[in-house]
Amino acid sequence: MTIATPLKAQPKASHFIDGDYVEDNTGTPFESIFPATGEVIAKLHAATPAIVERAIASAKRAQKEWAAMSPMARGRILKRAADIMRERNDALSTLETLDTGKPIQETIVADPTSGADAFEFFGGIAPSALNGDYIPLGGDFAYTKRVPLGVCVGIGAWNYPQQIACWKAAPALVAGNAMVFKPSENTPLGALKIAEILIEAGLPKGLFNVIQGDRDTGPLLVNHPDVAKVSLTGSVPTGRKVAAAAAGHLKHVTMELGGKSPMIVFDDADIESAVGGAMLGNFYSSGQVCSNGTRVFVQKKAKARFLENLKSRTEAMILGDPLDYATHLGPLVSKAQQEKVLSYIEKGKADGATLITGGGIPNNVPGEGAYVQPTVFADVTDDMTIAREEIFGPVMCVLDFEDEDEVLARANATEFGLAGGVFTADLARAHRVVDRLEAGTLWINTYNLCPVEIPFGGSKQSGFGRENSAAALEHYSELKTVYVSTGKVDAPY
Numbered sequence: 001m002t003i004a005t006p007l008k009a010q011p012k013a014s015h016f017i018d019g020d021y022v023e024d025n026t027g028t029p030f031e032s033i034f035p036a037t038g039e040v041i042a043k044l045h046a047a048t049p050a051i052v053e054r055a056i057a058s059a060k061r062a063q064k065e066w067a068a069m070s071p072m073a074r075g076r077i078l079k080r081a082a083d084i085m086r087e088r089n090d091a092l093s094t095l096e097t098l099d100t101g102k103p104i105q106e107t108i109v110a111d112p113t114s115g116a117d118a119f120e121f122f123g124g125i126a127p128s129a130l131n132g133d134y135i136p137l138g139g140d141f142a143y144t145k146r147v148p149l150g151v152c153v154g155i156g157a158w159n160y161p162q163q164i165a166c167w168k169a170a171p172a173l174v175a176g177n178a179m180v181f182k183p184s185e186n187t188p189l190g191a192l193k194i195a196e197i198l199i200e201a202g203l204p205k206g207l208f209n210v211i212q213g214d215r216d217t218g219p220l221l222v223n224h225p226d227v228a229k230v231s232l233t234g235s236v237p238t239g240r241k242v243a244a245a246a247a248g249h250l251k252h253v254t255m256e257l258g259g260k261s262p263m264i265v266f267d268d269a270d271i272e273s274a275v276g277g278a279m280l281g282n283f284y285s286s287g288q289v290c291s292n293g294t295r296v297f298v299q300k301k302a303k304a305r306f307l308e309n310l311k312s313r314t315e316a317m318i319l320g321d322p323l324d325y326a327t328h329l330g331p332l333v334s335k336a337q338q339e340k341v342l343s344y345i346e347k348g349k350a351d352g353a354t355l356i357t358g359g360g361i362p363n364n365v366p367g368e369g370a371y372v373q374p375t376v377f378a379d380v381t382d383d384m385t386i387a388r389e390e391i392f393g394p395v396m397c398v399l400d401f402e403d404e405d406e407v408l409a410r411a412n413a414t415e416f417g418l419a420g421g422v423f424t425a426d427l428a429r430a431h432r433v434v435d436r437l438e439a440g441t442l443w444i445n446t447y448n449l450c451p452v453e454i455p456f457g458g459s460k461q462s463g464f465g466r467e468n469s470a471a472a473l474e475h476y477s478e479l480k481t482v483y484v485s486t487g488k489v490d491a492p493y
């Protein structure tokens with residue numbers, strides 16, 4: 001396989017603050033790598049404390065005037081941004097592929113477009129979703145109004161950088177807040193383009209600032225006294241640290257964290273669909289999706305049919321150049337992530353799981369590319385490392401089960417609770433099962449569909465709060481209650 005040299009993706013500067021690009025060369029330098037080849041496509045600098053202060057000060061100044069605008073006016077700007085993103089989908093998708101290594105056939109339909117959906121959706125519901133209530137109290141009355149929090153911080157993950165930036169920015173902005181967004185240092189480029197587009201759409205300067213950085217930058221944002229809210233997408237260990245720091249300042253927090261989600265396939269399921277769901281829930285984006293159904297429980301009577309179909313379809317997947325529209329599976333985001341995933345595969349082998357297919361580095365890719373074959377283990381047991389820990393790579397664990405009560409007990413025996421799914425022809429059973437699964441987002445006879453109209457988020461150690469839908473606005477605003485007296489005050493003294 002030959003991979004064409006990608007275009008360079010060097011931005012004008014590392015940060016976007018107050019409507020323009022900003023650089024501070026004293027910040028720690030780092031490189032953006034195209035993970036298919038290891039090629040450096042951009043060089044940037046992490047934010048210094050001065051950059052952080054500048055971004056937050058800009059956001060604080062801009063937010064007050066923005067909050068005074070009507071929700072309709074704010075929403076109109078977001079809808080214009082959605083239109084611009086759709087017009088530039090090809091360029092944004094190519095940038096996303098360079099940034100993440102995800103195949104262009106994915107990014108063209110799932111990344112900038114879902115970000116545009118978020119801007120359009122929240123822009124559209126703003127006039128009605130931010131209303132309060134009138135409460136009659138006899139002669140007196142009260143009313144409530146939903147008010148913005150102030151300056152919000154968004155901290156993104158590297159698997160869906162443009163989507164995550166928009167999923168956080170859209171409800172925050174339309175509710176009247178400002179946002180300072182820090183993308184992952186592994187995928188620093190897409191959020192800068194989102195910031196450009198918002199300014200072009202008419203967003204006042206300072207309301208959406210992007211600063212680069214790593215684990216040292218996050219605390220500067222989370223602990224800042226002018227920050228009212230932190231929204232993180234990341235791992236459970238990172239979530240614990242950020243939530244603890246935010247709690248020390250009593251800040252609002254939304255956590256969208258990791259998972260080890262169960263996918264349950266009963267023997268009456270449509271096997272073709274179940275295998276398709278399992279593949280999408282394990283191999284899409286090279287398995288780097290937090291909600292993936294990485295524990296696939298298959299009822300014993302269906303096991304042979306399931307594995308036969310799964311093996312043949314997995315081995316037919318096309319690995320290669322992510323800029324080629326024919327490619328199904330691209331590299332992982334980095335060599336470090338590749339090494340981590342390969343180490344889990346070796347643990348699976350050592351623990352006695354049966355390797356059905358994959359299990360290593362494909363031989364038709366560049367040596368500097370961070371590729372891992374789509375891998376399937378069968379005969380996995382609940383106590384194996386690969387069944388307990390989040391791998392975040394294209395590794396599927398297939399486990400056997402006998403009956404409904406057994407599989408539910410095993411599926412719920414985890415600290416995680418992000419997502420889950422069930423495949424069955426018995427819809428009564430399907431609803432019964434999802435009702436008992438301990439997870440925040442669930443699917444019946446499909447997997448990993450997350451339109452902006454529905455809430456997305458987890459339970460247990462997988463986080464709290466919700467992204468998307470009108471529910472997200474509750475996490476970027478708070479209720480203010482006003483009691484109105486229509487008579488004189490009757491005091492006993």
